[in-house]
Amino acid sequence: MDSQLIITKESKANLATTWKIYKSHWKTFLSLTGFLVLAYVIYIILDSILSIVGLAPIMYSDYEYVGTGALLAAFFIRTPIYLIYSISTALLTTLFTVVPVLYFRNQEVITWKVPYKELRKNFKRYLLAGFLYSICLVIGYLLCVVPGIAISFIGPAYVNKIVCSDLPIVKAFSSSFQAVFKSPNLWSYIGMTILAALLYFILTVCSCGIGSIITFPLLSIYSIHLAYNKGIIN
Secondary structure (H helix, E strand, O other): OOHHHOOOOOOOOOHHHHHHHHHOOHHHHHHHHHHHHHHHHHHHHHHHHHHHOOOOOOOEEOOEEOOHHHHHHHHHHHHHHHHHHHHHHHHHHHHHHHHHHHHHHHOOOOOOOHHHHHHHHOHHHHHHHHHHHHHHHHHHHHOOOHHHHHHHOOHHHHHHHHHHOOOOHHHHHHHHHHHHHOOOOHHHHHHHHHHHHHHHHHHHHHOOOOOHHHHHHHHHHHHHHHHHHOOOOO
16 A cells, blocks of 8 residues: 555544545445444344244234233343344444554554454453443433533543553543543544534434445544544544
8 A cells, every 4th residue: 555645643634634544444434334234134133033933022012012021021032132232333333433543553554354353352352441431421421411421522532542552441441531631632622523523413414314324434533533633642
């Protein structure tokens, strides 16, 4: 790969550089989207089979209540399948951020197989890191929303530390929080992140969600690049 095609982390994070990085990785991001769709299809098929064979009936059958016992049975049967599906989709979604992290770290185009190899090699670390972040995020939003919003901003820095360092997960989380909220560029970082998220939201809604196939990878790339520009990640 021609070195001129590689965008360095020191270059300015804007739409032009973000688009260039996306163009060199569109196959990688498309494969991630494909696996997300596949996971959803498998989940729906399994759930439908459970309903059809009667192991996990839906709440209403011919508009009649099926009974508390049947609903409890459906809950306990469906829950493990739902948890596996949720964990799988969460990890796959995280890989959208892992790709630009690896790109800026390795200074090379990340082919579609690389993220899965990375996930397989560090599966336990990624799983526990995601669990910690999710729990903190939920608790944060339950505590008057503001703490949850604050935790949302540390996502790019946290993923970078999980991928690029050997820091313990809790230490990676706390140091990411400090890197963001003790940064002299905090408010410009937050402002640009909000603008990028708003643009992503508008384009996704206007395209009836289909545009997220492109806009979500663009947001992931920009978030990581911006964090480098603002000194959040070094």
